[in-house]
Amino acid sequence: MSASTDNARDEGYDDLLDAVADGEGYYLECPAGHGWLPPRRVCSECGARELAEEPLPESGTVETHTTIAVPTPRLADDAPFVTALADFGPVRLTGQLREIDPEDVETGLSVGVDVGESVTTGDRVLVFRPR
Amino acid sequence: MAGIRVAGVGLTDFGESPERTGRDLFAEAGLAAIDDSGVDPEDVEELFYGNFMGEFAERQGHQGPLMAEAVGLDVPATRFETACASSGAAVREAVKDVRSGEADVVLVGGAERMTNIGTAGATEGLAMAADDLYEVRAGVTFPGAYALMARAYFQEYGGSPEDLANVAVKNHEHALPNDHAQYRSEITVEEALDAPPVATPLGLYDACPISDGASALVLVSEAYADSHGIDAPVAIAGTGQGGDRLALADREYLARTPAADDAAREAYADAGVDHDDVDFAEVHDCFTIAEVLALESLGFYERGEAVGAARRGETTRSGELPINLSGGLKAKGHPVGATGAGQIAEITRLFRGDHPRSGAVPDAETAVAHNAGGTVASAVVHVLEVAT
Numbered sequence: 416m417s418a419s420t421d422n423a424r425d426e427g428y429d430d431l432l433d434a435v436a437d438g439e440g441y442y443l444e445c446p447a448g449h450g451w452l453p454p455r456r457v458c459s460e461c462g463a464r465e466l467a468e469e470p471l472p473e474s475g476t477v478e479t480h481t482t483i484a485v486p487t488p489r490l491a492d493d494a495p496f497v498t499a500l501a502d503f504g505p506v507r508l509t510g511q512l513r514e515i516d517p518e519d520v521e522t523g524l525s526v527g528v529d530v531g532e533s534v535t536t537g538d539r540v541l542v543f544r545p546r
Numbered sequence: 547m548a549g550i551r552v553a554g555v556g557l558t559d560f561g562e563s564p565e566r567t568g569r570d571l572f573a574e575a576g577l578a579a580i581d582d583s584g585v586d587p588e589d590v591e592e593l594f595y596g597n598f599m600g601e602f603a604e605r606q607g608h609q610g611p612l613m614a615e616a617v618g619l620d621v622p623a624t625r626f627e628t629a630c631a632s633s634g635a636a637v638r639e640a641v642k643d644v645r646s647g648e649a650d651v652v653l654v655g656g657a658e659r660m661t662n663i664g665t666a667g668a669t670e671g672l673a674m675a676a677d678d679l680y681e682v683r684a685g686v687t688f689p690g691a692y693a694l695m696a697r698a699y700f701q702e703y704g705g706s707p708e709d710l711a712n713v714a715v716k717n718h719e720h721a722l723p724n725d726h727a728q729y730r731s732e733i734t735v736e737e738a739l740d741a742p743p744v745a746t747p748l749g750l751y752d753a754c755p756i757s758d759g760a761s762a763l764v765l766v767s768e769a770y771a772d773s774h775g776i777d778a779p780v781a782i783a784g785t786g787q788g789g790d791r792l793a794l795a796d797r798e799y800l801a802r803t804p805a806a807d808d809a810a811r812e813a814y815a816d817a818g819v820d821h822d823d824v825d826f827a828e829v830h831d832c833f834t835i836a837e838v839l840a841l842e843s844l845g846f847y848e849r850g851e852a853v854g855a856a857r858r859g860e861t862t863r864s865g866e867l868p869i870n871l872s873g874g875l876k877a878k879g880h881p882v883g884a885t886g887a888g889q890i891a892e893i894t895r896l897f898r899g900d901h902p903r904s905g906a907v908p909d910a911e912t913a914v915a916h917n918a919g920g921t922v923a924s925a926v927v928h929v930l931e932v933a934t
Contacts, residue, residue, distance in 0.1 A: 428679045451796070452680060459791060479701065479800055481693035482746040483685055487670045490685055498685040500694060500795050507795035509684045517746075522701055541684050 427454025432539050436530040440471035442506040450505025474546050475501035475508060477524040482517040492535040501526050501543055510541040549768035550641050551778035551933060554583025555891035556655070560759035560879030561728040564662040568597070568604055568760075569616040572657040575760035575884070576617035579653065579891075583764035584776055590764070591649040593623035594640040596633030596656030597883035599671040600625075603663050617762075619653065629675035630832060632656055633761065634886025634917030634926030638785045640765050641928075650770040655762030656883035668756045672882070675920035677793035689753050689833065691794060691921045693745035696835040698800035700747070703850030707747050710834035711738035712857040714751045714876055717831060720863055721873025723902035728755050728879030752834040754874075759881030761888035768933075780894045783912075784817025784929035786810060792923045803922035806843035810916070810927045814845075817912075817929035821845030824929075825910035826867065826896065828889035830918040831874040840916045841869065844927070863906040871896060871903040886917035886926060893930050 431453050434440055442450045443466040445458035450469070457464050480499035483490075490496070497512040497520055508528060512520060524545060531542035556578025558571050572595070580587055593614045600606045610623035626636040633656030640654040660668045672688040673681075681691070699705060715735055721727035738751035771778045788808030791797050798804070814820060821844060829844070831837035841852035846867060855861045861869035872878045872892040875885060893913045895901035907913075915928045 425679060459796070479694045479698040481690050481697065481748075482743065483687060483690045483693075484743045484745065485665070485669060485687065485689065486685060487673050487682065487687055488666045489670070489682075491666070493685070496685055498690055498694070500800070509681050509686060509793070509795045511685050522697070538683070541680075 432530050432541065435528055435541065440528060441468040442471055443467065444469045444505055448505060452506060471528065472504045474525050474527055475503035477512070477520065477522050477526060478502050478507065479522060480512060480520050489538065490533055490535055493533055499543060508541060510543045512543045514544045550644050550782040551766050551768055551771045552763055552780045552782065552890065552894045553585055553766045553771060553776050553778040554579045554581070554764040555894050556582060556762040557726050557888055557891050558760045559726050560757045560881055562661045563758045566659065566758060568600060568606065568609065568657045568659045569612055571659065571758060571760035572613045572655065572762070573616040575655055575657070575762040576613070576653060579655065579762035579764050580617070585651055585764050585766065587618060589651045590619055590621060590653050592621050592643060592652045593619060594626065594636040594652060594654040595623060596626050596636040596886060598627055598629055598632050598658060599660070599674065599882065602671045602674065603659050613657070617653065628924040629919035630830065630880070630882045631886055631917045631919035631924045631926050632883045634915070635787065635924070637763065637887055637890060637928060638787055638926055641782055641785045644765055644767050650767045652765050653762060654765060655760065655887045657760035658881035658883040659758050660756050660881060661758050665756065680795065681793050687745060689748055690745040692833040692835055693748045694794060695800055695839070695921065696747055699835060699838070699853065702801045703853065705853030707739060708735060709853045709857050710752055711735045713831065713834040713837050714738045716856045716862050717870050717874040717876040720871050720903060721877035724873050724878060727873045727877055728757055729873070729877040748833055748835070754832045754876050754880040757879035757881040759879060759884045761884040761891050763887050763890055779933055780897045781931050781933040782928055783931045784813040784819065786812025786816060786927045788812070788925045790923045792920065794921055802849065803839045803843045803918070803925065805922050806840060806916060806918060806925035806927065809925040810844045813927040813929050817931065819912055819929055823912045824867070824914050825912055826871060826907045827869055827914040827916065828872060828874070828892055829869055829916040830885070831870055831876045832880055834876065836918065837869065837874065839922070840918070844914060844916060863903060868906050871906055886915070889915040889917060890928060890930065897930070897932055
């Protein structure tokens with residue numbers, strides 16, 4: 416069989432989503448404490464190549480958010496939805512914020528991270544839920 | 547180092563022409579620039595061409611030689627892609643080429659065909675300038691990314707949707723006499739605030755339209771202009787480019803665009819000018835908040851101060867520092883790959899006196915073009931001057 420495939424995993428990204436779904440999310444940290452998401456071979460802040468997996472904090476804080484009314488086709492049937500950036504200490508995550516009325520979302524909201532599905536495609540999506 | 551002159555400019559109308567191919571759009575702009583320059587086409591030595599989403603919108607890669615052929619040139623041709631800053635980057639490379647003595651005459655520009663794939667298609671195409679794994683899959687769109695920045699800006703510095711609406715109102719008013727502009731209709735602050743949301747806090751009137759179009763410039767060395775009697779009164783005096791991490795989440799700042807700070811610093815130093823010397827500017831207002839971020843990165847305003855500039859009338863055509871006299875991306879339109887070179891075409895005409903808004907800047911000597919890619923992970927700034 417050919418190794419070529421239409422639906423290859425995205426190493427690093429899919430591994431992280433697997434881990435988040437199992438409640439064992441992580442990030443990559445350099446010796447100076449700069450955090451990144453995989454795949455990543457070098458710290459883009461300080462150039463260190465010794466990146467270690469560290470457990471993702473259980474909760475993060477919404478820094479900014481938007482309610483998307485005009486989505487990409489991949490999320491056509493999901494709209495409107497809230498996309499947010501949340502501060503998880505050494506890393507920021509970008510995810511869809513669910514289980515809250517978009518009108519009630521505020522910066523500073525405490526959220527946990529999980530893996531959900533797109534209504535449109537069934538594809539996996541990094542999601543936040545209020546904690 | 548050779549001085550660089552803008553010998554000729556060409557623009558298609560920006561707007562909706564879904565049936566027109568990219569090659570036809572660029573041919574119109576390129577031939578117009580050559581005609582405007584008075585340069586013998588045989589003297590053009592190279593093409594620098596910007597385009598972002600040609601594979602996605604037209605299933606057409608390798609557009610450099612295609613576009614050279616479209617304007618009747620048999621020269622080396624290279625496409626540059628830095629998302630919405632693609633032709634700004636192409637101009638920068640063209641400037642470096644002429645300065646180095648590699649060429650005396652080059653054609654530079656860009657084109658984008660977008661409306662043929664519809665709003666959903668263009669939304670998907672534009673989102674490709676963001677990080678696919680960690681942004682687009684989580685729902686980030688091009689307006690969505692700027693919405694995240696706008697809310698972060700409001701949170702950090704203040705400002706309101708009404709302030710941003712004033713940017714849209716200003717740029718629509720500026721575009722009224724511009725034949726090339728996609729929108730030539732006045733809007734009010736109330737209409738802008740009442741428009742449907744695209745990505746909160748941004749509404750429809752905070753966003754540039756989806757556009758087809760092309761732009762081109764003939765750049766020549768000062769020596770060539772002198773020896774060939776080419777009338778080219780506008781010089782590109784400085785060039786700068788900056789970069790940032792692709793994903794917003796990986797950046798230090800959510801309400802600043804440091805790539806543009808770096809590009810501006812480099813371009814000002816290159817030209818030997820300061821931001822205080824700038825008389826007017828064309829900046830990359832793909833969204834109203836983007837104009838605000840640009841004005842702060844270019845040094846015209848302290849952080850948090852530019853959001854009220856349009857409301858206070860400082861950046862209108864009768865203000866101290868007119869911004870986007872062309873109408874900007876917001877009203878003139880944003881055929882992505884054409885935008886950066888298009889800004890320089892507009893500035894050149896504003897200086898020469900053959901732009902419908904030239905009357906707003908009769909004694910201007912120095913202007914700036916600010917072209918940004920994605921959420922300003924790429925930024926290109928050029929300083930233009932009336933040659934002495």
